[in-house]
Amino acid sequence: MSILEIKDLKASIEGKQVLKGVNLTVKQGEVHAIMGPNGSGKSTLSLVLMGHPKYVVEGGSITLDGVDVLSLKTDERAKLGLFLGFQYPVEVPGVQLNTFLRNIDQKFNPENKTGLLKFKAQLSSNLKELGWQDEIANRYLNEGFSGGEKKKSEILQALTVKPKFCILDEPDSGLDIDALKSVAKGVSELTNAGRIIITHYQRILDYIKPDKIHVMIDGKLVLTGDHTLAKELEAKGYGWIKES
Amino acid sequence: MVGLKSLDPIVYSSLREKILSSNSRFKEKRLEALDYFEKNDFQKEKDSPIQGFYMDYYSLPYSEIDPSFKEYKEFDYANLIPFNENKFIAFHYAISDYKILTLDENKEYEYVQNSDFEHLILKVSKDVKASLTVKKKGVRNFTSLVCEIILEENSSLNYFDIQEYHSDTKNYSMKRFDLKENSRNQCFSYEKASKWSVSVTDHYFTGKNSQGVNYSAFIADNEAHVDFKNNSFHFVPNTKNDIIANGLCNNASQAVSRGLIHINKEAPNTLSHFASNILLLDNKSKANALPSLEIDNNNVSSKHAAAVSNVDKQQKFYLNSRGFGDKEAEQLISKAFVFKISNKLESPFKEQVNTFLETKV
């Protein structure tokens, strides 16, 4: 069974320490949610996990099945099985979504290499799952996509990559009711993956029951609870935790 | 810049001799052009990465040039491009082969450049819908291909220009389209820039309701130098042109992309756009994009935009996070940079161009 371990992770950006000792262990198939106030460092954690060049790791470790993730470049981390669903997905005009997904498919599922038909069938079914027409795949990667469409695009990519662990940064932001359901469905499809879902709302967790919910405040995971914690947070906010 | 001197007198007189002893029908004109070349200075191009080119031009081994003076019988010396337009053109006129090609059927034509100095007149006949691919290749010291393309009334042309000279080649390439009434031109130019490369594409809108699309992509690699120009001249009412010139610069290459939109007083309802973007792939490459406008009529719409940029770091990280290594991510971004223009072409021209580009970019 795969295991992702983050120990006492400290990281800074432009000289400002944002992560101040994060500890988190996720096992294959588990769903963890991270909640917490704006600016507490949730996205930072996701970007450090993926090796964004702007962040400096100042201490701690990240391992995936014992492999030192921090020593790897971003693309190597991806190949090792880490996937980041961006809070703000990037537009890449000129690269068609379907060709891009095909590239990814060949990279991550080399056993499919010859099966263009198989790929197309898979793509078609993934698109349907997300409530999308096939035409969207002819568009350029995320270009001009609405906020919600960008979120769907991230899930579509995750479904193609089939990662061991994914960290999804607010996959539910800006989604309408139906879109939320399809994204949640997409995320639950990734049954084999350990999933970390960063969110501000309990809504998405109604569809994907998390094994654990963590609260990040000021660069640390200060509280962990079960799925009922989300409701409690929604009712009480974060103030009481800071005080305790 | 060093003063511009003339040709070695021995070379000059030997070229003169060659022209005189040839059986060219245009001897007088060739000599006139040679004299123009001899007596006039190069126009100094502002911000050109290839200033040296103009000097270098003199050190070429002209004595080795052996013009064949081939001339098509039908060639009537039609001058869409006058010999005294500039010094390169003058030299070119003095020694070129003169050819004429009439596209009078609805079909795909191909033309391959086959001598170092060629002057080509292309005529697309009235009502004809044709495609033409022009291929320029080969190992050359210096070469110039000048094309005058006349689109007769109601004609339509897909023009695919493929330039892939050997990297040591110094070249002056020019094509000028003359669009008569209701004609339509869709042009895509691909250029793998060589050591010294000047490429000019002009659109002359001389017939009402004529339209052009002029997309191009150059790739400057391994210390290539390119001066890339796309101009649009609107002389009559209701004409339209859309120019996009994108380029990639890698491994200490230099480029300048220019674009002039000229709209006459007599040309209301003109719609003319110019956009140029250059992507620098390393920090030793340099580029400039210089659009300019000359507009004498108020009832027109004209836009121009130009930018030089580096590989977008966010895009790169995004692709890295999807398993693309640094090189691979850059390649994908470069490819996207070119494909986002070719994808704007109309089918089936788009597919033809894309199929070609797949193997090149």
Ligand SMILES: Nc1ncnc2c1ncn2[C@@H]1O[C@H](COP(=O)(O)OP(=O)(O)OP(=O)(O)O)[C@@H](O)[C@H]1O
């Ligand atoms: N380039 C930067 N320079 C300085 N500070 C930065 C920079 N980028 C991020 N930060 C800071 O790091 C902190 C953590 O940001 P992060 O994006 O991780 O927060 P978050 O928990 O994801 O918030 P949100 O819920 O709003 O998405 C914030 O205070 C932010 O302002």
Ligand SMILES: [Mg+2]
């Ligand atoms: Mg965030």
